[in-house]
Amino acid sequence: MGKRWVEHTLDNHSAIVALQQSLQIDKILATLLVQRGVTTFEEARSFFRPELGHLHDPFLMKDMNQAIVRIEEAIAANEKILIYGDYDVDGTTSVALVYRFLKKIYLDVDFYIPNRYTEGYGISTQGIDYAEENYFSLIIALDCGIKSVDKIAYANEKGIDFIICDHHLPGDELPDAIAVLDPKRTDCPYPYKELSGCGIGFKLIHAFAIRNQIHLDNIYCYLDLVAVSIASDIVPITGENRVLAWHGLEHLNTNPCKGLAALKDIAGRKNNYTITDVVFQIGPRINAAGRIDDAKHAVNLLISDTYDDAIEKSKIINLKNSERKEYDADITDQALAMLDHPDYKTRKTTVVFNENWHKGVIGIVASRLTETYYRPTVVLTKSNDLVAGSARSVIDFDLYEALFACGDLLEQFGGHKYAAGLTMKAENIPLFQQRFEEVVSASITDDLLTQRILIDAEINLDQIHAKFIRILNQLAPFGPQNMAPVFMTKQVYAYGTATLVGNNHLKMSIKQPNSPIFVSCIGFGLGEYLPAINQGIPFDICYCIEENIFREQRSLQLNIKGIKPLLLEQKQNDIKS
Numbered sequence: 001m002g003k004r005w006v007e008h009t010l011d012n013h014s015a016i017v018a019l020q021q022s023l024q025i026d027k028i029l030a031t032l033l034v035q036r037g038v039t040t041f042e043e044a045r046s047f048f049r050p051e052l053g054h055l056h057d058p059f060l061m062k063d064m065n066q067a068i069v070r071i072e073e074a075i076a077a078n079e080k081i082l083i084y085g086d087y088d089v090d091g092t093t094s095v096a097l098v099y100r101f102l103k104k105i106y107l108d109v110d111f112y113i114p115n116r117y118t119e120g121y122g123i124s125t126q127g128i129d130y131a132e133e134n135y136f137s138l139i140i141a142l143d144c145g146i147k148s149v150d151k152i153a154y155a156n157e158k159g160i161d162f163i164i165c166d167h168h169l170p171g172d173e174l175p176d177a178i179a180v181l182d183p184k185r186t187d188c189p190y191p192y193k194e195l196s197g198c199g200i201g202f203k204l205i206h207a208f209a210i211r212n213q214i215h216l217d218n219i220y221c222y223l224d225l226v227a228v229s230i231a232s233d234i235v236p237i238t239g240e241n242r243v244l245a246w247h248g249l250e251h252l253n254t255n256p257c258k259g260l261a262a263l264k265d266i267a268g269r270k271n272n273y274t275i276t277d278v279v280f281q282i283g284p285r286i287n288a289a290g291r292i293d294d295a296k297h298a299v300n301l302l303i304s305d306t307y308d309d310a311i312e313k314s315k316i317i318n319l320k321n322s323e324r325k326e327y328d329a330d331i332t333d334q335a336l337a338m339l340d341h342p343d344y345k346t347r348k349t350t351v352v353f354n355e356n357w358h359k360g361v362i363g364i365v366a367s368r369l370t371e372t373y374y375r376p377t378v379v380l381t382k383s384n385d386l387v388a389g390s391a392r393s394v395i396d397f398d399l400y401e402a403l404f405a406c407g408d409l410l411e412q413f414g415g416h417k418y419a420a421g422l423t424m425k426a427e428n429i430p431l432f433q434q435r436f437e438e439v440v441s442a443s444i445t446d447d448l449l450t451q452r453i454l455i456d457a458e459i460n461l462d463q464i465h466a467k468f469i470r471i472l473n474q475l476a477p478f479g480p481q482n483m484a485p486v487f488m489t490k491q492v493y494a495y496g497t498a499t500l501v502g503n504n505h506l507k508m509s510i511k512q513p514n515s516p517i518f519v520s521c522i523g524f525g526l527g528e529y530l531p532a533i534n535q536g537i538p539f540d541i542c543y544c545i546e547e548n549i550f551r552e553q554r555s556l557q558l559n560i561k562g563i564k565p566l567l568l569e570q571k572q573n574d575i576k577s
Contacts, residue, residue, distance in 0.1 A: 003562055004452040005488070005542060008035060015039045028457050029471050032485055035456060036475075048474050050243040052220060058207035062188035067163045067179035067204060068211050074138045075106050082136040083111040084127060085299075086143040086197070087290030089232035089283050093225040094142035094165070094201040096259070096302035101205045101222065103303075105214075110136070113295045116360060117383070121414070121421060123148035123162075128155045137161060140204075143197025146182050147171045147414060165200040167235075168414060169400075192240040198229030199244060223248035224256045225302065230479070231275045232283035234419075237479035245477045249273060259302040262310035266318050272547075272554075275477045285314075288321035291360030327358045332368045339373065348375055348449060349440045351433045355382035363390035363419070370394065374451050376402065376440050378422070380429065386411060387429060391420045397440075397448050405439045406432055453562050455542050456485040461492070461515035464545065469556070472545060486561060488542045498533045506530060506560070510541070520548060523560035532565040540564040 010016070012034055020030035022041045033039075038047045046054060058064055074081055081102065085095035095111050102109045112131070114124045122144040128151065131139055138161050145152070145164035152162050152175035162177040167184065174180050181200055183190040195203070202222065209219050227248025230241055237245050252260060253271050260282065264270055267281040289298040297316055304310035335352050344350070350369055357365075362379040370377045370392040376399055380389040393399035398417045407413065409432045413422035424432060478484040495517050498508035504527035511517045521543075523529070533539065541560050548557035 002450070004447070004450050005455055005562060005564075006452050007455045007488070008457070010034060012039070019044065025471055026463070026468055028459055028463065029468065031457055032472075032475065036482060047242075050246040052216070052243065052247060054240075054243050055206070056191055056240060058203040058210065061181055061183060061190040061203060061207075062185055063179035063181055064203070064207050067165075067181060068207050070138065070161060070163060070178045071102075071140075071208060072211075078108065079138055080134070080136040081106070081109045082131050082134075082139045083109065084123070084139050084141045084144075085111070085113060086121065087113050087116050087295035088143075089286045089298075090197040090229045091143040092286060092290070092295050092298040092302065093229040093232075094198040095299050096257075097198055097222045097225045098140060098142060098201045098205060099299070100257075100303055101208075101219065104218075110134075111296075111299055112139075113290070113299060115294060116290055120383070120388075120423070123151040123155075125151065125154060128158065128160060131155075131160050132158050138163070141165065142201050143167070145175060145177070146180070146184075147175075149173050149175045151175075152177050163204075165197070165204055167195050167197050167200055168416075194236045194238065194241055196226070196229040196233045196235050196241070198226050198233075199235075199241065202226050202244070220247070221251070221255075222257075224252040224260055227252055227275075228260065228278055228282055228286070231278035232287070234279075234480055236481040237275065237477055238481045242477070242482065245275065245479070249275070249278075249477055252278075257302065258304045258307050258310040259313070261307060262301070262304070262314035263317070265311070266314045275479045284324070285317050285321045288324040289317055292320040292323050292327075292358075324361060324364075327361045328364050328368075331357050331361060331365050335365055335369055335379065336372065339369070347437060348444055349437045350375055350377040351380065351429075351436055352378075353380040353387065353429055355387075357381035359383050359388055362388070363392075363421075366390045366392040375449055376436075376444070378432075378436065380424075382426070383423065386423045387426050389422045389424070391415070391422065393418045394448055395452065397444055402436065402439050402443075406435045409435060453486060453542055454483075455488045458488045458490070461489055461510075461512045461518060464518075469545065473547075484544045484546075486542055486544055488540065490540045491538045491566065492541055493536065493538055494533045498530055500527045500530060504528075506533075506563075508533065510558070518556075518558055520555055520557040521560055522557060523563060526560060526563055529563045529565065533563075538566045540566065 016030045016034050019033060020027050023044055038044050083095050083099045085091035099111050112127050114127055119126050140163045142165045146166040146168050155162055163179045164177045165181045169184050183193045205219050209216055226244045230245045235241055252273055263282050263285055286298045289295050301313040301317055338352050350373055359381050362381055366377050366379040374394055376393050378389050378391045380387050391399055399420055400417055403413050403420055409424055409428045411423040413420055415421055492510045492512050495509040495511045501507045504525055506523035506526040508521050509517055509519045510521050542562045543558045543560045546557045546559050548555050
């Protein structure tokens with residue numbers, strides 16, 4: 001599938017010039033900063049040097065004072081406190097963070113993670129019953145609960161109090177909890193709205209530390225967990241998240257908790273972790289516990305006190321991840337075979353169902369199908385007496401709104417603009433397929449159904465020098481709303497012979513006239529361009545500049561995202577004219 005190259009445009013040229021002069025940097029780098037909302041020297045200093053002192057006062061969050069008072073009362077009265085969290089990376093890191101902090105100052109604390117298969121997402125009656133049976137009178141819910149109105153009412157009947165720490169969109173009614181911490185509440189004045197679930201948990205212990213005069217170094221030590229949650233939950237890396245991710249990555253790379261240290265070792269990479277590395281190396285391993293077995297394994301790993309204990313637990317996690325990969329590959333192949341049918345060719349959505357698919361990997365499969373066909377996608381499987389689904393969207397299309405329009409066919413749904421979960425009755429599947437297609441078709445455009453590459457700036461190869469790279473690296477950590485810059489360079493040539501490696505990946509060296517030779521260039525899945533390139537045809541490229549780390553050795557690499565052979569482009573233009 002061809003991709004659109006879309007060049008970033010800016011009208012604020014005066015801000016670019018002013019920033020270039022004040023920082024004494026390349027115009028391209030100044031442009032990249034202005035694209036990210038950085039227009040002054042002070043903003044640039046804060047951006048390049050995120051400081052923990054830039055974090056907002058946690059008591060600005062609605063209900064934070066009530067939450068801290070209730071925790072203090074529980075500790076004073078020797079009540080049992082249960083830390084409750086979702087079974088994904090964000091949930092398990094949240095639970096590990098709050099549990100480890102409270103456990104250091106109060107012994108009567110335990111945790112609970114609902115089973116994906118028997119309890120499902122969020123607060124469960126089983127979890128509340130467990131709390132009652134084991135004499136817990138306070139539950140701190142993390143990364144879930146904002147829509148659990150009926151479950152909180154059930155807990156209130158049993159005399160169990162709830163503090164909810166969530167970052168998802170609230171419904172029309174808030175649960176009747178002691179405190180509901182969620183910056184996305186319409187009545188919450190907290191200035192930053194995009195914290196992860198673990199980020200909300202961090203603000204809770206931040207507030208507790210301030211109120212109880214606990215040195216803040218005793219909470220900053222948990223920022224490695226926050227960074228893992230930010231990366232894995234794909235929240236924007238802007239504002240407060242940038243501060244938390246920057247310092248969290250530093251902690252992850254220098255002094256991680258025993259559980260994360262073990263995961264790093266078993267992944268075969270000890271240092272220099274980026275957000276991307278967390279997404280692909282650490283996140284899937286933590287997630288695998290809840291997808292294949294029980295997410296309690298992940299929490300037990302993350303709260304390990306010794307490295308020896310952690311390494312044993314990480315081996316179990318790694319085995320679950322290997323199982324997850326097998327399920328993922330098999331189900332993806334089955335789903336792709338189903339879509340290779342004329343009925344699906346003209347659709348603007350994908351909805352596939354197989355009652356035997358493993359519920360724990362349907363989210364991953366949905367992502368793979370979206371990457372392949374690039375249209376809003378829902379993957380469904382049988383779950384107890386209902387059908388459970390994971391949905392994924394394309395850039396700039398609001399999946400949540402589309403599901404809302406199908407709400408009468410669903411038992412429940414929740415999530416974000418680009419990812420969501422849902423349940424329905426099996427008999428509603430055909431109607432849902434039809435309605436979802438109608439709703440999406442009525443609002444989505446052809447442009448949105450074509451993958452795009454957003455190009456930040458055009459440069460020549462000779463502009464890529466040591467100072468440029470040094471400042472470019474300071475734009476990190478990269479992630480949503482601060483993606484790694486994509487550059488375009490025109491009229492390059494292969495130097496020597498390009499080759500294919502792996503599964504249709506293009507490997508080559510390139511140059512421009514009067515430019516250095518860039519020896520290490522990789523284009524994943526771009527093998528179709530090999531014949532043209534090896535004919536000596538000049539071509540345009542768009543790419544990210546990366547550090548390739550192999551066996552702890554670093555080298556510069558151009559990760560090529562797109563190629564346009566010039567003769568082919570010229571031929572197409574001639575035909576059009």
